[in-house]
Structure formats: C-alpha cells, structure tokens
Amino acid sequence: MKAICLYFQVHQPFRLKTYRFFDIGKDDNYFDNHSNAGIIRKIAEKCYLPANKILMDIIRAYPGRFKVAFSISGTALDQFELYAPEVLKSFRELVATGHVELLAETYSHSLASLVSGDEFKKQVKRHIKRIRQLFGVTPTTFRNTELIYSDKIARKVAMMGFEAMLTEGTEKILGPQSPNHIYKSQAAPNLKLLLKNYRLSDDIAFRFSDQSWQQWPLTSQKFIKWLNELPEEQQIVNLFMDYETFGEHQWAANGIFDFLTSLSLELLTSSPFTFVTPTEAIRQLDVRNSLSASNPISWADEARDLSAWLGNELQHDAFDSLYKLKKKVKKCTDKKILNDWKYLQTSDHFYYMCTKDMADGEVHKYFTPYSSPYLAFINYMNVLSDFEIRVTQHLRALRRQREQQLIKKLINDEREAILQPVMADLIVERKIKARK
Amino acid sequence: MTMRILMFGWEFPPHISGGLGTACYGITTALLKQGVQITFVVPRLYGDEDAATFRLVSASGTFIDLSEPGFQKWKERLEYIEAQSALAPYSTDQATTITSGVSGLHEEAISAFSHKFQLSGKYDEHLLEEVQKYALIGAKIAAEYDHDIIHAHDWLTYQAGLAAREVSGKPLIIHVHATEYDRSGENVNVPVFEIEEEGMTQADHIIAVSEYTRQIIINKYGIPAEKVSVVHNGILPKPFHLKQSKPVKDKIVTFMGRITYQKGPEYFIEAANKVLKMVPNVRFVMAGSGDMMHRMVLRAAQLKISSRFHFTGFLKGDEVDRMYGMSDVFVMPSVSEPFGIAPLEAMQADVPVIISKQSGVSEVLDNAIKVDFWDVDALADAIAAVLQYKGLAQAFRQNGTDDIRKLNWDNTGIKIKNIYESTTKQLV
Numbered sequence: 001m002k003a004i005c006l007y008f009q010v011h012q013p014f015r016l017k018t019y020r021f022f023d024i025g026k027d028d029n030y031f032d033n034h035s036n037a038g039i040i041r042k043i044a045e046k047c048y049l050p051a052n053k054i055l056m057d058i059i060r061a062y063p064g065r066f067k068v069a070f071s072i073s074g075t076a077l078d079q080f081e082l083y084a085p086e087v088l089k090s091f092r093e094l095v096a097t098g099h100v101e102l103l104a105e106t107y108s109h110s111l112a113s114l115v116s117g118d119e120f121k122k123q124v125k126r127h128i129k130r131i132r133q134l135f136g137v138t139p140t141t142f143r144n145t146e147l148i149y150s151d152k153i154a155r156k157v158a159m160m161g162f163e164a165m166l167t168e169g170t171e172k173i174l175g176p177q178s179p180n181h182i183y184k185s186q187a188a189p190n191l192k193l194l195l196k197n198y199r200l201s202d203d204i205a206f207r208f209s210d211q212s213w214q215q216w217p218l219t220s221q222k223f224i225k226w227l228n229e230l231p232e233e234q235q236i237v238n239l240f241m242d243y244e245t246f247g248e249h250q251w252a253a254n255g256i257f258d259f260l261t262s263l264s265l266e267l268l269t270s271s272p273f274t275f276v277t278p279t280e281a282i283r284q285l286d287v288r289n290s291l292s293a294s295n296p297i298s299w300a301d302e303a304r305d306l307s308a309w310l311g312n313e314l315q316h317d318a319f320d321s322l323y324k325l326k327k328k329v330k331k332c333t334d335k336k337i338l339n340d341w342k343y344l345q346t347s348d349h350f351y352y353m354c355t356k357d358m359a360d361g362e363v364h365k366y367f368t369p370y371s372s373p374y375l376a377f378i379n380y381m382n383v384l385s386d387f388e389i390r391v392t393q394h395l396r397a398l399r400r401q402r403e404q405q406l407i408k409k410l411i412n413d414e415r416e417a418i419l420q421p422v423m424a425d426l427i428v429e430r431k432i433k434a435r436k
Numbered sequence: 437m438t439m440r441i442l443m444f445g446w447e448f449p450p451h452i453s454g455g456l457g458t459a460c461y462g463i464t465t466a467l468l469k470q471g472v473q474i475t476f477v478v479p480r481l482y483g484d485e486d487a488a489t490f491r492l493v494s495a496s497g498t499f500i501d502l503s504e505p506g507f508q509k510w511k512e513r514l515e516y517i518e519a520q521s522a523l524a525p526y527s528t529d530q531a532t533t534i535t536s537g538v539s540g541l542h543e544e545a546i547s548a549f550s551h552k553f554q555l556s557g558k559y560d561e562h563l564l565e566e567v568q569k570y571a572l573i574g575a576k577i578a579a580e581y582d583h584d585i586i587h588a589h590d591w592l593t594y595q596a597g598l599a600a601r602e603v604s605g606k607p608l609i610i611h612v613h614a615t616e617y618d619r620s621g622e623n624v625n626v627p628v629f630e631i632e633e634e635g636m637t638q639a640d641h642i643i644a645v646s647e648y649t650r651q652i653i654i655n656k657y658g659i660p661a662e663k664v665s666v667v668h669n670g671i672l673p674k675p676f677h678l679k680q681s682k683p684v685k686d687k688i689v690t691f692m693g694r695i696t697y698q699k700g701p702e703y704f705i706e707a708a709n710k711v712l713k714m715v716p717n718v719r720f721v722m723a724g725s726g727d728m729m730h731r732m733v734l735r736a737a738q739l740k741i742s743s744r745f746h747f748t749g750f751l752k753g754d755e756v757d758r759m760y761g762m763s764d765v766f767v768m769p770s771v772s773e774p775f776g777i778a779p780l781e782a783m784q785a786d787v788p789v790i791i792s793k794q795s796g797v798s799e800v801l802d803n804a805i806k807v808d809f810w811d812v813d814a815l816a817d818a819i820a821a822v823l824q825y826k827g828l829a830q831a832f833r834q835n836g837t838d839d840i841r842k843l844n845w846d847n848t849g850i851k852i853k854n855i856y857e858s859t860t861k862q863l864v
Contacts, residue, residue: 021721021748022758025683317737324743374733378747385719385743389684 003236003276003285004227004267005194007143007166008243010048010091011073011109012040013348015369019379024386030340035369037083044084047247052090054257058264059097065268067099067275070243071143074107074127075346077134088134095135101277103166104128104139110345111309113144113153114296115323120156123342141165141278145347147196147240147299148306149173151187151292158188164282166240168299169195173291180234181288182281192282193291196240196299200226205241209254217255220263224271235285236276240299249366301356301363308364309350314377319350321384325391334394340387352376439856440473442583442600444574444593448478448492450753455777456613459645459669460589463611466670466849472856475581477596479570493577563592564627571595578603585609585856591616591628594635607640607859617652618772619698633657641859643667643852645775646796652772665855668800670845671780682762686717687823690763690787692756692778693770695726700769700792700809705732707769709739710816715823723748723759760785764829765822769809770795779804783840788832790818800843803835 017032058066072091080088094100106112106123107130113120124142132138142162144153149167157165169179179195203223207213215222227237242249250256267273276284300308310316322344329341352368353376370376443464447457464474475491574596578586586608588597594610601608616624616632636642636657642664644650650664682688689711691704701722708720722732722745729747736745751759760766766782766789773795780797782789783804791798792809805822807814822829 021723021746022683022755024746313734313737314742317740317742320740321743372730374730375749377733377737377742378749381742382746385684385746388743 001235001284002273003281004273005069005236005238005276005278005281006067007069007071007103007194007238007240007278008245009071009143009241010076010243011071012036012043012076012079013109013346014075014079014343015039016349016379016383019383019386021382024382025389026386028336028340028386028390030383030387031343032369036079040079040083040087043244043248044080044087046252047244048084048087049090050252050257051243051246051260052087052094054261055100056090056094056097058261058268059094059099062268064099065275066264067101067277067280069101069103069141069277070094071103071105072131073105073109074130075109075343077130092135095137099277101141101279102131102135102137102139103141103143103278104131104162105143106145106345108342108346109145109348110342111145111148111319111347111350112345113148113156114306114310115326117326119323119326121160123345124160126342141194141282146308148296149193149293149298150296151185151294153296154185154188154191154293158185158191162191164192164194164278166194166196166238166278167293168297168304169197169238170297170304172295172297172304173293177289178231178234180230180237182236182285183289183291184287186290186292189290192287194236194238194278194281197237198299198304200237201239201241204239204259205245205249208245208250208256208259218259220259220266223259223263224266227267227273228271236281237273300351307356308354309347312353312355312373314353314355314373315350318353318377318380318384321381325388328391328395331398332391332394333398337387337390337394344384344387349376349380353380438471438473439585439853439860440583441467441475441856442578442581442586442604442606443474443476444570444586444588444596444600445476445478446590446592448476455669455775456590458777459613459775462670462672462845463848463852466845467852469846470849470853472853475577475583477574477577479566491581493581567592567595567631571599575599575603578606584860587611588635589613591632591635594631594639598635598638607862608638609641609643609855609859610635610639611643611645612636612649612653612774613645614774615649615652615656617656618649618774619696621697621771639663640862641665641855643855645669647799648794648796649774665851667848667851667855668796668843669775669777670843670848671777671784671840672845673840674781674784684719686719687764688719688721688762689765689767689819689823690721690723690759690782691767691769692723692751692759692782693768695722695724695729695732697728698771698773699726700771701726701728701732702735703769703809703812703815704767705735705739705741705745706812707767707815707819708736708745709741710812711819711823712741712744714816715820718744718823720745721748721759721763722746723751723756725750756781757785760787763787765790765819767815767819768792768795768797769807769815771809773797780840780843783832783836786833786836788822788829788836790815790822801839803832803839 014031015036016030019030055068077088095102104124105127106120107127108123110123112123128139140162141164142157143166147166147168149165154165174195179197183193183195185191185193203218208218210216230237246256246260296306297304298306310319329337332338351364352370353373354364355373356364368376370379445460449457449461451457464476467474475493477493480494570593578600583604583606586597586600586606588594588608589611590613597608597610616629636653636659642653642659644653644664644666646668647666650666653659653664654661689708691701693699695701704722711718733747736742760782763782766779766787768776768779768789768791770776770792771794773792776791776795776797779789779791779801790805790807791801793806794809798806805818807818
C-alpha cells in the first residue's frame with residue numbers, strides 16, 4: 001500500500017495592539033480586537049471557507065476514501081468563535097463526516113514544550129478539552145507548535161498517552177533515511193512519528209506561485225508524476241502545511257484551489273495512493289526505525305530549529321521574562337489574567353522579534369504586523385510589564401482576602417470557645433431547674 | 437538708534453527637532469525685550485510659528501536672479517554640492533516626524549535665469565544641497581532687508597550668513613550651538629566640518645553656548661580665543677503643577693533625548709544594569725529615538741534587563757512633560773554636550789538630575805551630580821544614591837530652583853546685545 005497523509009495547520013495568534021510605555025499600569029487590554037477581527041474575516045473568506053468547501057465536496061463524493069487531518073489552535077478557535085462563527089461551523093461539519101482527524105497541541109500554539117514543569121501538559125489538556133467541547137472528538141495524535149520536536153518533548157508527549165506525533169522530516173534526525181516511512185521515538189519507543197516530506201510539501205506551500213522556480217507552473221499531473229517516481233518500498237508521503245497556503249499565502253488567482261481539487265481527485269481515481277489520517281497510518285504501516293533528536297527541530301526556516309523564535313537575545317530575554325512569571329501565575333484565580341497568560345505565550349509574538357534577513361527574513365516579514373523586530377520586542381515587553389504588575393496586585397489582593405478570612409475564622413472560633421462553656425453551663429442549669 | 441539684526445536659523449517653534457529651535461526662540465524673544473529689531477529667516481515656514489513681535493521670513497519661495505554677478509560664487513557651490521553623493525549629517529534625529537506632510541525638496545524653474553527655491557527645512561540626505569540653496573537665498577534676503585548685524589545659528593546657516601555679509605558688508609556673528617565634534621566625536625563628517633571651519637574663521641565674532649564649546653572652537657578649529665565669547669542659554673519658566681500619577685510603584689530613572697552617539701545612551705544602559713543588580717523596585721526608561729536605538733534595545737536584551745528597561749520611542753510635547761513628571765531621576769550621560777537643556781527642564785519638573793561633566797550645562801548647575809560620561813561605576817553609584825537616600829533628592833529639589841532662576845533668557849539677551857555693540861564698534 002502507498003499512503004498519502006494530508007495535514008493542515010490552522011492557527012491565528014491574538015495580535016497585540018500598539019501598547020506604549022505610558023499605558024503600563026493603566027490599560028489591561030492588550031489585543032488589537034479590530035485588526036484581529038479584520039484579519040480573521042479576511043482569511044475566512046479567502047481561505048478557510050472556500051478550502052473547507054472543496055474538502056467537503058470531495059469527502060462527500062468519495063465517502064471513506066478521502067481524508068485529511070487538522071490541528072486548530074485554541075487561539076484560532078477562540079477567534080473563529082468571536083469573529084467568524086461560520087468558519088467554526090464549517091470545520092464542525094467536516095469533522096462530523098468522520099473522515100477528518102483533529103490533532104492535539106498546546107492551546108495557544110505556545111513554546112511551553114521547551115519549559116520545565118507542567119505548563120506544557122496543562123496547555124495540551126486545555127486544548128483537548130476545547131476540541132472535545134466543540135467537536136465531540138478526542139485527539140490521540142499530537143502535533144507540537146510548528147512541528148517542534150526533541151527527545152525530551154517526545155518523552156513528555158508519550159507520558160500524556162499519545163500514540164503518535166508529527167514532526168519535520170529533516171536530515172538532522174533522519175540522516176540519509178527517507179521521511180516516507182513511519183518511525184518511532186528512540187527516547188519514547190511507544191510514540192510513533194510521522195515525518196513531513198518537506199520537499200514535496202514546500203513545493204506546494206512555498207513554491208507554488210514562484211515564477212522563478214524551474215518547475216513553475218506546478219500541475220497536479222507533474223506532482224503525481226513525482227509521487228509515482230518515489231522508490232517502491234517507501235510507504236507514505238506526508239504533506240504537511242499551513243492551511244492558509246490555500247488562498248492566503250498562495251492566491252486563488254494563481255490556481256491553488258484548482259490544484260488542490262485536481263490533485264485530490266486524480267490521486268483518488270488514477271493513482272496507487274490511498275489517503276490516510278495520521279492515526280490510520282500508524283496503525284496500518286510498519287515502523288521503519290527509531291529516531292533521536294537531542295536538539296529541538298522544527299519546520300521553520302532553513303535552519304529547521306528554534307532560531308525563528310529563540311534565535312537572538314531579544315527573543316531570549318522576552319521568553320525568560322515571560323516564563324519567570326510562571327510560578328506566580330499558577331497561584332492566580334482571576335479569569336482575565338489567566339486568559340492573557342495563555343494568549344501572551346503564543347509563539348508568534350517571539351517570531352515577530354526575529355532579526356534574520358535573507359530568504360527567512362522575507363517569510364518573517366510576511367507574517368509580522370510590526371515594521372521592525374525591535375518594535376515587536378518593545379511592544380511585547382511593555383505589555384508584559386503591565387501583566388506582571390497585574391499579577392502582583394492580584395496576588396496581593398488574594399493574600400489579603402485569605403488573611404481576612406482567616407482572621408474572621410479565628411474570631412469566630414474564639415467566640416465559640418468562650419461561648420460554648422457558658423452555653424453548656426446554662427443548659428445544665430436549665431436542666432437542673434426543670435428537674436426541680 | 438535701534439539695532440537691526442538679520443538672523444538666520446534652521447528651525448523655529450513649533451517645528452523643531454531638538455534644542456536649536458527652542459534656543460533660537462529664547463534668544464529672539466530676549467533680544468526683542470532689549471529693544472533689538474529682528475528679521476528671522478528660516479528655510480521654510482509652516483504658518484503656525486509664533487512671530488507676533490518680529491518678522492519671520494521664509495527662505496522658500498524667494499526669487500533669485502542667478503545671472504546677477506553677486507550670486508555667481510554661491511551658484512557654483514550649489515552645483516558642486518548637488519553633484520555629491522547623498523549625505524546625512526544631521527539626520528539621526530526625528531525632524532521628519534515633526535514636519536510630516538512636507539514633501540521633499542523642489543526646485544522650480546521660473547525662467548532661464550530666475551529660480552524659485554523650495555526648501556523643506558528637513559534634516560535629510562539633501563541637507564548639504566539645501567544649506568547651499570539657503571546661502572543663495574541668504575544673499576538675496578540680505579539685499580532686501582536693512583540690517584546692522586548678521587547673526588547665524590549653527591553650521592546649517594553659516595553659509596547663508598557669509599553670503600549675506602558679502603552682499604551687505606555688515607558684520608557677521610555666528611552662534612555655535614553644537615559642533616561636528618559633539619555630534620560625531622573624532623569621526624567628523626568632513627564637508628560639515630569644513631563649513632563650520634570656514635564660518636568660524638570668517639566670522640567677525642563667535643558666540644559659544646558654553647565654555648566647554650568655546651574650548652572646542654579654540655582647540656579643534658584653531659580660532660583665536662579673544663574672538664569667542666560664552667553666552668549660556670536660558671530657560672523659560674515653566675511651572676509643573678501636577679506631579680504625574682505614576683502607573684508603576686517602582687522608581688523611574690529616565691534618559692531622554694536622541695539615541696545617538698553624542699548622547700551616550702550606552703553608558704546609561706551599562707549603569708542601569710549595575711543599579712538593577714543592587715537596587716530593587718526600579719525601572720529605567722530610554723525615551724526618544726535615533727540611529728543607535730536598535731543597538732540599545734539589543735544591548736538591554738543581552739543584559740537580560742528588558743523587563744525593567746523600557747523604550748518609549750519618540751515623545752511628543754505633552755508626552756515629554758508626562759515623562760518628566762513620572763521620573764525620579766533624570767540622567768544625561770552625553771559624550772559631548774555643548775549646552776543641554778533637558779536637565780534644566782527636568783529640574784523644573786522637580787526631578788533630580790545626573791549629568792556628564794562633558795556638557796555645557798554642568799558649568800551653570802550647582803545642584804546636580806556630575807560624572808564623567810565614561811565612568812559607568814560613578815554613574816551607577818550616583819543613580820543608586822539618589823534613589824535610596826531621600827535627603828539627597830530633596831536637597832536637589834529645593835536648591836535646584838536657585839540654579840534655574842539664574843538661567844533666565846534676559847541675561848542671555850543682555851550679553852548678546854553687548855556683543856552686538858562691541859562688534860559694530862570694532863568695525864567702525
């Protein structure tokens with residue numbers, strides 16, 4: 001059997017508004033609701049809704065034969081609910097067909113997998129809960145933020161009971177081996193790995209509209225020809241990409257939707273390939289080998305490591321300043337504080353602070369709402385300063401409240417301690433009187 | 437007889453990028469009080485300048501007949517400059533933010549011989565070109581307006597002053613608010629340096645804003661000491677009625693100004709790092725923008741102090757006041773500061789100040805801590821001391837008012853008028 005596994009990442013961060021130094025201590029609304037709403041609605045129209053419709057049509061036309069997998073971050077779900085409920089509805093309809101697998105991740109698409117303690121686990125649980133609440137399914141495959149993976153993370157993910165995890169098919173962990181097999185983690189042998197075929201995936205995600213690319217224009221026939229040329233023993237091709245590839249990164253006018261449609265249909269009708277979901281893949285295919293990643297890898301940039309988010313001192317300082325608050329936030333009960341804590345952890349905030357230039361810089365520039373990584377950093381640190389003040393104030397208030405309760409209790413106890421003997425005496429007295 | 441002054445400046449409130457416009461305003465109003473008549477020329481007027489009592493002339497739009505022999509020399513220079521590559525000698529500040537909406541330089545041909553120049557008054561890559569055009573117009577204006585003395589402020593206007601003197605034959609006084617050595621250290625921008633040198637050498641008299649600057653003029657530009665007088669700037673009384681409510685409980689230490697080499701921002705960061713290790717509950721703010729800002733942001737991140745070290749970007753008028761109002765200590769660690777008005781403003785807002793010895797303002801302030809700009813340890817000590825010993829801050833606050841009272845513009849006006857008189861006498 002030759003399998004093809006389509007997986008799409010759906011993620012939107014809560015972008016910060018311009019937050020100035022003078023706002024610190026005065027303004028606890030950090031997010032740019034107006035522009036977030038605008039962006040979500042725009043992408044809904046350009047990508048999510050038309051792409052979902054195409055997938056739905058094919059699933060209905062080929063019941064049980066066409067399958068895809070999605071990971072939808074909690075911050076994306078929250079924003080769909082707020083700004084584009086029709087997108088949520090259409091994803092629910094897709095999942096309801098039974099041929100769409102949803103993957104688990106951290107709620108806010110965060111870098112918590114790199115932090116010690118149980119923050120990572122908590123965020124994954126929160127995401128699963130949200131998926132269950134919205135879609136009525138429980139994910140069993142894990143997909144970490146931007147396919148970040150390492151031995152250490154694999155152990156954490158296996159401990160949470162996941163059967164499989166997705167990551168990048170980079171030579172860094174594969175060496176000369178092909179990504180087109182099922183592997184398992186050396187550090188956690190129960191955890192199976194699906195590796196992104198980055199050459200074929202990026203041909204669609206990054207190069208589809210690139211006229212300077214030798215293979216331009218990319219047609220479904222050409223793509224299927226490449227798939228057919230793969231060596232016989234290779235079992236699975238994992239095409240993993242941002243869902244926004246369709247209609248947002250690659251424009252409809254350049255034919256990306258037609259490509260998606262014709263590629264799917266031709267694979268279904270005239271190729272030896274079978275569509276599988278990640279869970280089906282690990283159950284049906286044999287494990288080829290075990291892989292080790294002592295240093296974290298990811299699907300971002302040429303370097304395929306953490307350098308897109310934690311590559312310079314700005315990012316490290318911001319990251320450390322954020323997670324320095326971890327212990328304090330744990331004690332907080334205020335809903336808004338806990339919610340802000342979630343949204344402030346979204347990896348995009350760190351991505352905007354990247355100072356890389358060259359090809360990677362271009363990609364970063366495409367995504368960032370800031371004119372420079374320095375401004376992104378300053379803005380984030382201003383917000384974080386305010387957040388820290390709020391956390392401190394809240395904890396102080398909680399402490400005071402607890403103290404007051406304690407004092408009240410002490411007073412009550414005291415009163416009872418004094419009253420009870422007196423009362424007891426009175427009761428005895430009355431009883432004696434009554435007997436008389 | 438009333439003395440008539442033809443004054444060349446580059447900016448005038450409210451369209452200013454730094455201390456120069458403010459100083460020109462103070463000087464002009466003080467001289468008017470002394471009964472002096474002033475025609476003040478700026479490259480371009482916006483229409484909202486405060487010029488109720490004197491004549492403010494825009495150099496833009498002045499018609500110039502280039503065929504007149506008197507203009508030939510300046511015309512040649514103009515072409516020479518135009519042929520040069522783009523330079524940005526003063527462009528490290530924020531003038532563009534203030535003057536936004538103003539388009540670039542336009543030169544509009546009126547006839548084969550007559551040109552009408554449009555000057556933007558901006559600090560950009562066309563600056564040297566503009567300086568030359570301004571000179572050309574200076575000559576024209578000198579022919580049109582009667583005057584007894586020409587007074588030119590800073591290098592941007594020296595050429596205009598020289599051209600005006602050539603036309604009218606009246607004495608030229610140049611007023612040095614800053615030199616290329618302040619702005620760039622030893623790596624001077626040669627064309628700018630040459631303009632300064634020519635202006636200083638040719639001028640009939642030079643006014644320096646401080647003894648510190650006077651020494652630079654004498655030592656770096658080789659000007660005879662007797663040709664240079666010191667007249668300190670003043671400061672307009674400005675009551676700060678309300679202390680700003682601080683959003684944070686922590687003490688705030690502020691650096692405010694252009695984030696450029698001249699202002700010594702890196703010494704502020706290094707000192708902040710030392711203070712943060714010793715003193716809890718303190719935050720540092722670097723307010724302003726400039727060509728070293730990115731390096732400073734990165735440095736703060738390297739030192740891992742960004743959660744306590746903040747950047748505000750460029751501050752507008754009322755934000756400047758708010759910033760002073762929130763500050764507990766004001767630091768000006770300038771590498772070379774001809775005068776430095778910011779610490780005076782801080783003192784007016786009751787903020788204790790720490791300034792570098794390499795500043796003109798340190799000559800006139802008694803109630804301030806003075807350190808060498810490069811002495812980061814001393815700077816850190818001073819900041820920590822003001823933060824922790826309440827008596828120190830209180831003493832500075834109480835006595836600082838005396839320093840400020842002495843620095844009124846009236847004194848400045850009287851001194852400048854005396855220089856006008858002695859200069860005209862010398863020439864007679």
